[in-house]
Amino acid sequence: MKLIKVQRRTKQEKRFSEDMGMLNAKVTYIKKTFASVPYKTLHKYRETYYGKVKDCSDCVIDL
Incomplete structure (x- = not known):
């Protein structure tokens, strides 16, 4: 059993760009996990x- 894994997760986020303005984009995060707890x-x-x-x-990110 591996304790350290690399996982990808995609989610929708609201982003702001000066060229395009406000947009909803699919953002993919590549995270390193230790025992299924993300740490980096x-x-x-x-x-x-x-x-x-x-x-x-x-x-x-526009909050």
Whole structure:
């Protein structure tokens, strides 16, 4: 049994970009887990409406 795993999880988030304004995007998180408890986010990215994959650092979350 492996104790350390890498898992992907996709969820809908509201994002704000200066170019496009407010948008709902599918954001995929790649997290490292220890005994199914997440402890580190390795990478997160989102898919645009046109099918391109972009890093989430160019958008900020609008709270």
